[in-house]
Amino acid sequence: MKARVLVALAALLLPAVFTTPVADAAAVPGTTCNVFPADNIWNTDISTLPVNSNSTTWVNSTGGSSGRLLHPDFGGPPYGIPFNVVSNSHATVTPTFDYASESDIAPYPWGSDLVIEGPTDSHMLSINKDTCTLYETFATDIAHNHAGSGAIFDLNSDALRTAGFTSADAAGLPIFPGLVRLDEVQAGFIGHAIRFTVHNTNDTYIWPARHHAGINDSSLPPMGARFRLKQSFDISSFISATQVVSTAFKQYGLIVADNGSDWFFQGTEDAGWNSPPYDTMIAQLKTIPASAFEAVDEASLMVDPNSAQAGRAPSAPAAPAAVAGNASAIVHWTAPANGGQPITGYTITGSPGGSAAVSGSTTVAVVKGLANGTSYSFTVKATNVIGPGPTSAPSNAVIPTARPAVPQSSPAPSSGRPGVSQSSPAPPSPPRIMWLPPAVRRA
Secondary structure, three states, X not given: OHHHHHHHHHOOOXXXXXXXXXXXXXXXXXXXXXXXXXXXXXXXOOOOOOEOOOHHHHHHHOOHHHOOEOEEEOOOOOOOXXXXXXXXOOOEEOOEEXXXXXXXXXXXXXXXXXXXXXXXXXOEEEXXXXXXXXXXXEOOEOOOOXXXXXXXXXXXXXXXXXXXXXXXXXXXXXXHHHOXXXXXXXXXXXXXXXXXXXXOOEOOEOOOOOOOOOEOOOOOOOEOOEEEEOOOOOOOOOOHHHHXXXXXXXXXXXXXXXXXXXXXXXXXXXXXXXXXXXXXXXXXXXXXXXXXXXXXXXXXXXXXXXXXXXOOOOOOOOOOEEEEXXXXXXXXXXXXXXXXXXXXXXXXXXXXXXXXXXXXXXXXXEEEOOOOOOOEEEEEEEEEOOEEOOOOXXXXXXXXXXXXXXXXXXXXXXXXXXXXXXXXXXXXXXOEEEOEOHHHOOO
């Protein structure tokens, strides 16, 4: 009866919709502001995503087949894209824009004290440390309170710009989150994708981009295409600073954000880049061939086309509960946070060793093939389209036992009337899965 109660309760449990917490990328220097939530697509590890079916075509069309090398487009002044940190007290102006219909019309931090990228793009990036708001303008003209375009981003939000809108970048994406920063390299970790350019793009865009500025040529990548350095590319001969950047290429990749020179990737303007060991780092990064990269398919990560939130693997379930049976056990668990994507199945692992899989969203299963008299405990992990999540804590220990024979009773005298069953209708049976001990598991 206890087992039936567990089964009945389990049938009522549904997956929750949350996201799996992950480590944040580094905060903006001089602030306590994170650069978007941890579940943002910029901050998502894409090292295990499938290769995009267009990968070879896109890499070759941007120089991969002709010996093109990576180019770090940053260094000491005037190279790189500078940024400003301001407070609520800083002067603001509501500038006019060439692309006003696609720009955010609002007050922007403004003044001759703010640094602007050198010509020709004249990007100005400012972060308000009090509100964690990012302001970006293109073709900035401080003297005339004017810019080509402007976009404002809440660094605490996953919101994307309106579909079809540009930003200070042609892809409609923010610039600052994709810059290589000296403080990150010094800390030994870059936890986000990196912005880069190609000579031209096709006339489409893919999530998370919001805008295109290309031509009708399907051999070219669209705005928003994501690439990563192949895991097979050997970075062991590089100095540690170069390995930090190249590891980010493998884990977080690069996003096509604008038209420009092929395989130029951007970083901050910082005099520190000119000093050892970073001058060596920049020289070594220039030796990585474009052919060492591959495009990835991010489609499975998209939770909402109008949000930069990326789906994650499920969280760990709470410790399951187990009930012993005859050479079996009923294992029951609660669905964990699903990472923004439906849970497609669970893996049950026992101690002593063995495993079994359950498909779908069920949260209870009968594990068969156990040894009577042996103590078992079980853990569970959930899987969605992204992959398997972490393992739960172990269940209570149970010892399967053979059931005693049920004694035969004498038939009751017939009353001439049909008998009436006193038992309640049985609840739906949970899945029955066969235990696979290590000795007989198939590879």
